[in-house]
Amino acid sequence: MEKSDIVNVSGRRVEKGRYVAPLLKGLAYTLKNFFSRPVTLQYPQEKTERSKRWRGLHRLNVDENGKLKCVACGLCARICPSQAITIIPYEDEGGTRYPKKFVIDELRCIYCGFCQEACPKGAISLTQVYDYIDYHRSDFIFDIEKLKNPKQFEFKGK
Numbered sequence: 001m002e003k004s005d006i007v008n009v010s011g012r013r014v015e016k017g018r019y020v021a022p023l024l025k026g027l028a029y030t031l032k033n034f035f036s037r038p039v040t041l042q043y044p045q046e047k048t049e050r051s052k053r054w055r056g057l058h059r060l061n062v063d064e065n066g067k068l069k070c071v072a073c074g075l076c077a078r079i080c081p082s083q084a085i086t087i088i089p090y091e092d093e094g095g096t097r098y099p100k101k102f103v104i105d106e107l108r109c110i111y112c113g114f115c116q117e118a119c120p121k122g123a124i125s126l127t128q129v130y131d132y133i134d135y136h137r138s139d140f141i142f143d144i145e146k147l148k149n150p151k152q153f154e155f156k157g158k
């Protein structure tokens with residue numbers, strides 16, 4: 001090969017003409033995407049579809065009377081690998097058990113979903129809410145009231 005057949009492309013020695021096809025291919029790809037619909041979303045007003053299996057903030061579920069389904073058995077707290085759940089059980093005169101205190105530290109949680117799987121009452125679920133933001137660590141300690149409606153903490157912009 002003649003020395004004059006070699007050119008320097010971005011510091012690489014390339015045979016003359018060999019770079020034209022890849023260059024055109026790259027340009028064609030750029031042009032194609034230049035005229036296609038942008039994938040940028042106007043977050044937080046617009047959000048991408050999340051997988052059905054997405055695991056976000058927890059929700060404590062209630063029955064048709066609005067009462068917590070949780071019977072404070074403690075299985076979820078026991079299985080939690082992050083020790084993120086704290087429960088203080090309470091039993092009324094009729095022998096019905098409720099959580100007097102049910103707290104999840106959402107910053108300790110690794111969103112494994114074990115608590116949801118372990119619950120025999122379907123009392124705890126992981127929702128699709130993933131973008132809760134706040135200023136203090138203590139704001140991420142969710143008590144019963146917060147856990148009843150995590151959807152309200154979904155970020156919608158300021």
Ligand code: SF4
Nearest residue numbers: 080109110112113115
């Ligand atoms: S999702 Fe996993 S880490 Fe988070 S509270 Fe449940 S069991 Fe614990």
Ligand code: SF4
Nearest residue numbers: 070071073074076119
């Ligand atoms: S949420 Fe379920 S597993 Fe956890 S304490 Fe309540 S009933 Fe038991």
